[in-house]
Amino acid sequence: MPVIVDTLALVGTGLIGGSFALALKEAGAVRTVFGVGRNPARLTVARELGLIDRTADWAEAGQADCILLALPVGETETVLRQLAPHLKPGAIVTDAGSTKANVVAAAHAALGARFADFVPGHPIAGSEQSGPGAARADLYRGKRVVLTPQAGTRGEATATVRALWEAAGAQVETLDAALHDRVFAAVSHLPHLAAFALVDELAQRADSEIFFRFAASGFRDFTRIAGSSPEMWRDIALANRTAVLAELDAYVEALQAIRAAVSAEDAETLLKLFARARAAREHWMKTQDV
């Protein structure tokens, strides 16, 4: 594969950023990878693991051809403000945040005229693992990446970011940023909050030990995402607040409908609902490679 960008700078060298770099190196799509961050120990680990070739400061990062932000979305604006004065002409900035409307707003505020070079992105891959040690070259293989370019985004910048993700093995789609946030509030953010809520509610009980003692594989899978990063999910819940609140309300309403059926011993409604849910999930599983 031909080189797509000569130099890549990672702001954030954890699972998401590190895997991106590993995949692009393996594909021959990038020559040199810089790592930028506030945590020197973490950057050292990233270098030792081969995720980055060397560490850089903001001025050097701004000279890269492409800069990927892979950090909690709440930090986007601060980081972009530090980076903005150093951006070389033509440098492309992109991100891997789980919410997009707030990232777009942050980029707009921080980048001024260079907003045209910012390509908002969201790889639909990850794990409850995090940190540089979890990075792997095949994380994005066969996974979707959503880009939400804006009216003012330079087409060439979008094309380059698309090419990079494709080189990492991903399937790239574009979506409207607001629709992105609504969709992910429903299929990702809400399930995470629901899993955190379930585990915490149990853990706060005085007799929680007896409950956890008999929890089994169904509980394990249902709550797997409650093992995710608290900081990251705090940021996402707040960054996508409006859509998340709407999804929480819809979910509580659905639970109340089940509650009403159980309370009324309405066997028929329960059977219909459970059967519909199972059929929908089976249909989904057939259409997906997850």
Add this chain to the structure above:
Amino acid sequence: MPVIVDTLALVGTGLIGGSFALALKEAGAVRTVFGVGRNPARLTVARELGLIDRTADWAEAGQADCILLALPVGETETVLRQLAPHLKPGAIVTDAGSTKANVVAAAHAALGARFADFVPGHPIAGSEQSGPGAARADLYRGKRVVLTPQAGTRGEATATVRALWEAAGAQVETLDAALHDRVFAAVSHLPHLAAFALVDELAQRADSEIFFRFAASGFRDFTRIAGSSPEMWRDIALANRTAVLAELDAYVEALQAIRAAVSAEDAETLLKLFARARAAREHWMKTQDV
């Protein structure tokens, strides 16, 4: 291993009953397995798969040394009433239902004096797979089985059922039936209802396709249990109605607490809650082999 019972009758030859029989045969703990049921085609499959040696009617099943009921809990009383007149002296009856107080009540009503020979049980194993084809000899290996013997239960009957489950590789514990129902309402029944609710709520949307399109591995695991049998879960929700209602209320309250924190942009409360949940789950994972 010495034979524990000469003949075992299965009422229900699906995943749970079939796996019990396979494990006991493999362990040499049982000589002959009868299958009883209303569905001749299913019994034929069970025989062809080697889960049972032959089919039997209620009169023959009553002559078995041990009879396991492995069917939706709503059918317990009907089945026990058909079996009761045929029970030979000393025959032990047990079940594998996911709820216990209602099964105990059904057995009390149906078995009269022979209630002493009924050992309520619940193997904590299973899968969203079901049917005879899903049965396997190692399903219970290392898994927990909860028995909830009553004051009137014959000690020898409980000991035999315990020995059978241990021969199948399980770790047997006893619990009070009401506590059992409360615990499983929280760690199993509620998560199932919550998963069904989430999938159905999405599936009922006019634009559901775009949501499912971007659902990924977190969604897959969170909703795995929404692939479970609708009939079985209808029965469980109704059989354990009081405890399930209490758990639904506690869960909705926990979700409302998260909603309030998101609405108020209370980052600190969210971070604390998510971190507590993750720590509780990590602690649990270390104590379990699930």
